[in-house]
Amino acid sequence: MGVDIRVENLNAWYGNTHTLQDINLHIPSNQATALIGPSGCGKSTFVRCLNRMHETNPIARAEGTVLMGGLDIYKDASPVEIRRRVGMVFQRPNPFPTMSIYDNVASGLKLNGFRNKRMLDEVVERSLKQAALWEEVKDDLRKKSGASISGGQQQRLCIARALAVDPEVLLMDEPASALDPVSTAKIEDLIFQLKSQYTIVIVTHNMQQAARVAANTGFFLNGKLVEFDATTKIFTTPSDKRTEDYITGRFG
Amino acid sequence: MMQPGLDKLPEITVPVEPQPSAADAAPSAAPSAIRLFLQQRSAGRWADGAFRGLMMLCAFSIFAIVALIVFVLVKNSQLSIHAFGFKFFKGTSWDPVSGDFGALPFIYGTVVSSLLAVAIAVPLSLCVAIFLLDICPRPLRSPIAFLTELLAAIPSVVYGLWAVFILVPIMRDNVGPILEKYLGWTGFFVEPNFGVGMLTAGVILAIMIFPIISSISRDVMKAVPIAQREAALALGATRWEMLRMSVLRNSRLGIVGAIILGLGRALGETMAVTMVIGNHPDILKNLFAPGYTLASVIANEFSEASGDLYLSALIEIGLALFLVTIVVNAIARLLVWAVTRGESAGHA
Numbered sequence: 001m002g003v004d005i006r007v008e009n010l011n012a013w014y015g016n017t018h019t020l021q022d023i024n025l026h027i028p029s030n031q032a033t034a035l036i037g038p039s040g041c042g043k044s045t046f047v048r049c050l051n052r053m054h055e056t057n058p059i060a061r062a063e064g065t066v067l068m069g070g071l072d073i074y075k076d077a078s079p080v081e082i083r084r085r086v087g088m089v090f091q092r093p094n095p096f097p098t099m100s101i102y103d104n105v106a107s108g109l110k111l112n113g114f115r116n117k118r119m120l121d122e123v124v125e126r127s128l129k130q131a132a133l134w135e136e137v138k139d140d141l142r143k144k145s146g147a148s149i150s151g152g153q154q155q156r157l158c159i160a161r162a163l164a165v166d167p168e169v170l171l172m173d174e175p176a177s178a179l180d181p182v183s184t185a186k187i188e189d190l191i192f193q194l195k196s197q198y199t200i201v202i203v204t205h206n207m208q209q210a211a212r213v214a215a216n217t218g219f220f221l222n223g224k225l226v227e228f229d230a231t232t233k234i235f236t237t238p239s240d241k242r243t244e245d246y247i248t249g250r251f252g
Numbered sequence: 253m254m255q256p257g258l259d260k261l262p263e264i265t266v267p268v269e270p271q272p273s274a275a276d277a278a279p280s281a282a283p284s285a286i287r288l289f290l291q292q293r294s295a296g297r298w299a300d301g302a303f304r305g306l307m308m309l310c311a312f313s314i315f316a317i318v319a320l321i322v323f324v325l326v327k328n329s330q331l332s333i334h335a336f337g338f339k340f341f342k343g344t345s346w347d348p349v350s351g352d353f354g355a356l357p358f359i360y361g362t363v364v365s366s367l368l369a370v371a372i373a374v375p376l377s378l379c380v381a382i383f384l385l386d387i388c389p390r391p392l393r394s395p396i397a398f399l400t401e402l403l404a405a406i407p408s409v410v411y412g413l414w415a416v417f418i419l420v421p422i423m424r425d426n427v428g429p430i431l432e433k434y435l436g437w438t439g440f441f442v443e444p445n446f447g448v449g450m451l452t453a454g455v456i457l458a459i460m461i462f463p464i465i466s467s468i469s470r471d472v473m474k475a476v477p478i479a480q481r482e483a484a485l486a487l488g489a490t491r492w493e494m495l496r497m498s499v500l501r502n503s504r505l506g507i508v509g510a511i512i513l514g515l516g517r518a519l520g521e522t523m524a525v526t527m528v529i530g531n532h533p534d535i536l537k538n539l540f541a542p543g544y545t546l547a548s549v550i551a552n553e554f555s556e557a558s559g560d561l562y563l564s565a566l567i568e569i570g571l572a573l574f575l576v577t578i579v580v581n582a583i584a585r586l587l588v589w590a591v592t593r594g595e596s597a598g599h600a
Contacts, residue, residue, distance in 0.1 A: 083486055084488030087486070094480060094482065094483040096502075111497065162487075
């Protein structure tokens, strides 16, 4: 089951650029939350702060409090521990090309020393089914490389890989932006189904996508969270003029 | 930056606009200057053909050179080939006085010293490559990388001199006794150890091939996309697990290529090895004992070879070195093929 995320006074920098400024918000558990905003507004940086991936860049830095189910991930846990609890799906599908489909899904568990073969088989099947990929790959699980399937399948494989470790939070950084409309629709269906079991945070450029899958939506602009509210409110009667301008395409 | 993203319409209309205006400029009149310029240019068929021919020539010259080398080696070693036949490659005596020549001790020396070198150099090189890639503080990366690559530029006779004065005493007085004490039971390290022998040759070769293996494997690992590293990190991998899972795994074919290149250099290396291997044609399990390599015997004896058969035998040694290099490389490639074939590795 998912946990909620409470972010307090989160600041992040890339070198001297202050990419996130005093972010405060509460992401409820077992729901999908969408983050929208123009390119470079800091929404990707924000999700990367939620599993401490931001700091893997040597010039990047983050400060503030992120409480994940009550645990302060910047004070009371190591990045590795956090990332075991938080799954992440990236903009471009990044399956391991030298591993089979099976090994890709099992990689997170194998990495942590999980060796029970029968359980692994079950987890791989369950995760691939959750990611709606099972029917397409079940005959080539060990024969095909993770990189030999189509882009849309690769992204669903990456979702399966993230789900296999049974995360409490699933972060998705523009998961469909490199995919065709059919694959995008499949990913959206998935998010729709998965959100009851996991806390999902999805960054997207596509506002219809946000409207379709998310209960709450946050609008980022120039490193600040301008507005965070129920998706229906954001898209119909936003309280901030800048949100309204962005939503209606009057921006820039 | 402020692209709404709601739909891509504004983006599409932009490139459409210039077209009508360009057409307005010269709707029916003579073609524009640019059009004329482009029409006058030839399609380049002749140039392409010539380029293609030149490249083919260059590529085939490699085959020609290899064929010529084999031809010269075989032609000049006819005397020895007729005298000993295949026995030359399994004979163990090397007696210029009575005219009895066998190449096996030299083949053994070449293969064993090179394999020793690879066994020592590979872990070292990979550690240095990973250190430079990921762990070393940024300002130190370039200087250390430069220094390791500088090692490759030192002439091998200088390595040989250094080995004679520094490495040989160390192997004799410091390393030898420890190996003898703890690993003497294996039979590989048995006194007496004069510091000159197979093991020392392996060590100096390892030092010589280390820069090649480390710099090539570093370049290969550097080419692994950041997305692959992030994929592993996001699954909760520690730094070492990430390196193993995404960096080493994705670049293993390139690393094997680097090792094969290093092995090739070790097999043919002459000067430094000649100075420290002891130059005695024996086939012994003991790595402290002196040995001899194919390249060393040619270097040592070619200038003083008396008699046609002796000279011919030395040239056949050259042929043997050529064959050993080919066979070892073939085996290495076969191994790579066998390892990667079973897996679904979909990329080279």
